[in-house]
Each structure stands twice: as structure tokens, then as C-alpha cells.
Amino acid sequence: MNNTLPAHGRLRCKDSFCTSLVVGVILVNLFAYLMVGNSLYNSRKHYDKLAEVSTQNLAKSLEGNFSDILDKLNIVLFSVGEEAERQLAAHGIDRGSLSAYAKQQVQILPEADKIAITDRAGNVLCGSDSTTEAVNISDRPYFSRLRDNADRQLVVSPLLKGKVTGQWKVIAARRYDNADGSFAGVVIGTIDVAYFDKLLSHLDIGKYGAVGVRDADFKLVALHPKGKEPASRIGSDVVSQKTRAMIQANPVTASYKTVFARDNKERMVTFRKAAKYPYYIFATISPVDYMTSWRKEALVGVVLLLLFSAMTAASARFLYKSKASALLHAEAQRYGDEMRQQNEELNAALARIKRLEGIISICSYCKKIRTEQQSWEQLEKYLSEHSDAMFSHGICPDCADEQQRLFREVALSHKDCTNSH
Incomplete structure (x- = not known):
């Protein structure tokens, strides 16, 4: 975190x-x-x-x-x-x-x-x-x-x-x-x-x-x-x-x-x-x-005030630089954490890409994919987990014609059965 x-x-x-x-x-x-x-x-x-x-x-x-x-x-x-x-x-x-x-x-x-x-x-x-x-x-x-x-x-x-x-x-x-x-x-x-x-x-x-x-x-x-x-x-x-x-x-x-x-x-x-x-x-x-003695006191007081002001200004500058250095250090650490996180994500993505680019075992009949754990998963699920691809369901024209042909055959079969009775 x-x-x-x-x-x-x-x-x-x-x-x-x-x-x-x-x-x-x-x-x-x-x-x-x-x-x-x-x-x-x-x-x-x-x-x-x-x-x-x-x-x-x-x-x-x-x-x-x-x-x-x-x-x-x-x-x-x-x-x-x-x-x-x-x-x-x-x-x-x-x-x-x-x-x-x-x-x-x-x-x-x-x-x-x-x-x-x-x-x-x-x-x-x-x-x-x-x-x-x-x-x-x-x-x-x-x-x-x-x-x-x-x-x-x-x-x-x-x-x-x-x-x-x-x-x-x-x-x-x-x-x-x-x-x-x-x-x-x-x-x-x-x-x-x-x-x-x-x-x-x-x-x-x-x-x-x-x-x-x-x-x-x-x-x-x-x-x-x-x-x-x-x-x-x-x-x-x-x-x-x-x-x-x-x-x-x-x-x-x-x-x-x-x-x-x-x-x-x-x-x-x-x-x-x-x-x-x-x-x-x-x-x-x-x-x-x-007022000669007082003027000497005033001069000493002014000199001490100037020295005090210079010291406080120098101390403030040091504190500011220290704070700026701490913030820069925190910034560098944050960038380092982000870079590590990005590297991890990149490595994971590369691993997924390598997995997708290699030889994938797929069932010739149900089209399920065999995972590295030797389990079989639906093609959609496998691709969703190992890539950024998303699926939406539809039907192609050939399958649509095939499904209509099958639907007509089932319907005729059902009609003949009814007439025989």
C-alpha cells in the first residue's frame, strides 16, 4: 500500500x-x-x-x-x-x-x-x-x-x-x-x-x-x-x-x-x-x-539583533532545505515504488503474452483450454484471465443459417409425429 x-x-x-x-x-x-x-x-x-x-x-x-x-x-x-x-x-x-x-x-x-x-x-x-x-x-x-x-x-x-x-x-x-x-x-x-x-x-x-x-x-x-x-x-x-x-x-x-x-x-x-x-x-x-554609554548599548543590541536575525534566517534555510530534501527523498521512494509496481505488472503482462503466444492445448470438440495446472477452462474465461480481452456474445451468419435449418428440421419432425397420432 x-x-x-x-x-x-x-x-x-x-x-x-x-x-x-x-x-x-x-x-x-x-x-x-x-x-x-x-x-x-x-x-x-x-x-x-x-x-x-x-x-x-x-x-x-x-x-x-x-x-x-x-x-x-x-x-x-x-x-x-x-x-x-x-x-x-x-x-x-x-x-x-x-x-x-x-x-x-x-x-x-x-x-x-x-x-x-x-x-x-x-x-x-x-x-x-x-x-x-x-x-x-x-x-x-x-x-x-x-x-x-x-x-x-x-x-x-x-x-x-x-x-x-x-x-x-x-x-x-x-x-x-x-x-x-x-x-x-x-x-x-x-x-x-x-x-x-x-x-x-x-x-x-x-x-x-x-x-x-x-x-x-x-x-x-x-x-x-x-x-x-x-x-x-x-x-x-x-x-x-x-x-x-x-x-x-x-x-x-x-x-x-x-x-x-x-x-x-x-x-x-x-x-x-x-x-x-x-x-x-x-x-x-x-x-x-x-547618552554616550546608552548609544554603545544600543549599538551592541542592534549588532546582536542582526546576528540573531542572521542565525534564525540561516536556521530556517537549513530546516527548509532539510524538509525539501525529505520531500524529494519521499518523492524518489514513491517513484521507486511505482516503478516496481509497473515492472511487476509488466512482467505479469509479458507472462500472459508469452502464454498466449506459445502452444495452447484446446479440445477439438468443446474448445476448452488446458491450463498450466492441467485443468480445462472455457475459452472465454481463459482469455479473460490471461489477457485484457473482453467478450460479447453474438452469432455469425453461417451459424444463424445452421441454427435455422436445425430449427426447421425439429419443427417438421414434431409435426409429423403429431399427424401420426
Whole structure:
């Protein structure tokens, strides 16, 4: 019995196996790609979080340094103000002595650029640099605020240009009073923005990162590194709309991603407001820098995926060839079985032909044929079993005439017999 499939069945089997193999390879590779993709996605989020934490720590550290500088300047200004009040109470302001005292305090606080003392009208009386130029600062908002408010707290102004040098300064001031408590003038301390540039320049924030300081009006106080574009210049108030919105929504601190106009590239940004002062510290880091390790992971992942895809494709090709070889083997076996069967049938036919072509013993009277088993069979049966011939019964003209003659003779004989009776 032949158990092999017919040709069309084998073709369907082959096509079905090929389809299943292709679908299987696609699904396995899709699963692998999804797994690696999900892993890389989570890894990227992890690096984003690390970058966010890094900028937060950096901004917090810089905010602490910035606030410490102004806190120390506040102490120095308080000391100079106390000296000015002491001199007023004793014999009036001694400009030389007060200048020397202010210079001594500047040496204690190297961050300070200059300390100056004004009278109640805003005229600069003296300072740590022993200047004799006539300068009036009564138009400065911080002077008006100290003059009109008896609160003797430190007032820190936004970024301003010095009236004499024209250089950008961060200015802090305190009020000092007469013995009766009336307003006597202000003690001013200035810090050149170059100091903050120098402070920031020691920080390693990557090739495309940046750190900066802005005042409450978003004017740029310090930036490292500086670009060539106008937005990188000191005093520029050009910031992204997203930054303005984030500061409005989160006045103290926030971390977010935004695209910088300087190079149209995205960065992770954290800003932090100085605790007691109208300044913001910004720390930014670029994905180009902090994603270096992730890109290496992604490259390794892609290479492994390509190798996996190549291996699965090679395995599928091997399986397909093995299946095709098995089908060809089955096909060859089927053809072999068919050939054997045909040979057997051919041999049987040849045997029958030889039997029919040889000497056949036939009875001279009944025409029966003697078989190889020495039995006698009707001619029709013998020929039917030993050839493909089939018989249909009829009568030839001679036999028909003979049968009619015999029929007439029998009929006449029957008639004569009847008449005799």
C-alpha cells in the first residue's frame, strides 16, 4: 500500500511548511526586537533620570555657592555699616578711615569687587578702591527701597552696569542709619560677573552642556561655555518660552527638556532659584554627552539583533532545505515504488503474452483450454484471465443459417409425429 502523498498534496505540504517557517522566524525575530527595544527604552529612561539627577545636584551645589557668596557679602556690608554708624555717632564720617576699613573687608571677601558708602542723597562718599569720582546712585531702585524702608535687610539688585566702569555687576546693599534711626545712606557691595564666569569655568558639564546664572528678569549674569550668538552675551534676556513657563509654574526648581536656540539641540535642564536672592541657577546637559554609554548599548543590541536575525534566517534555510530534501527523498521512494509496481505488472503482462503466444492445448470438440495446472477452462474465461480481452456474445451468419435449418428440421419432425397420432 502506497502511503505517500500525491504530488499536489506534497506541494501543499511544502508551501505550508515554508509559510509556517517564515511566520515562525518573523514572530521569533519580532519578539527579540521587542525585548531588546523595550530594554533599550528603559535604559534610555534610566540615563535620562541620571542626567536629571545630575543637573539637579549641580544646580543645587551652584545655588549653595552663589547664596554663600551673597551671605558673606551681607556680613561684610553689615560690618562696614556698623563702622559707618559708629563714626557718625562719634564725630562724623572719616572718609579715609572708612575707606581703609572697607578695603580691609574686601580683602577678607575676595569674591567682592568693591565696597562703597553713600550719603543720604545717594552720593558716593568713599569706598574700598579709594575712588574720588563723584557718583550718585539715588536713581537705583535698590537705593530707593532702602531709603524708604526702615527694614535693614540686605537688598540684592538685578544685573546692573556700573556707573563708572560700565561693566556688568551684581550689586548688594544695606542701609545704615543716624543715631536717631533716620536714614543716613547705604553701603554697597559689588561682584563683577567675571568672577562667576571664572567660578563656572571649573565645572565639567560635557562638551555640549552648559551652566549659567540669570537674574529675576532673565538677564544672563554668567554662562559657561559661552557661544558666539547674541543670546550668550551677558545681559541677554533671550530664553525659551518653555523656560519662562516652567519658572512661572515652578518658582523654586524644576527639571525638563527643551531645545536650545544656540544650536537647535535638545538638552536636559534644571533651574533652581537662590534661596533668598532674585537669581536663578541653570544646569544643562546634552543627550550627546550623557547618552554616550546608552548609544554603545544600543549599538551592541542592534549588532546582536542582526546576528540573531542572521542565525534564525540561516536556521530556517537549513530546516527548509532539510524538509525539501525529505520531500524529494519521499518523492524518489514513491517513484521507486511505482516503478516496481509497473515492472511487476509488466512482467505479469509479458507472462500472459508469452502464454498466449506459445502452444495452447484446446479440445477439438468443446474448445476448452488446458491450463498450466492441467485443468480445462472455457475459452472465454481463459482469455479473460490471461489477457485484457473482453467478450460479447453474438452469432455469425453461417451459424444463424445452421441454427435455422436445425430449427426447421425439429419443427417438421414434431409435426409429423403429431399427424401420426
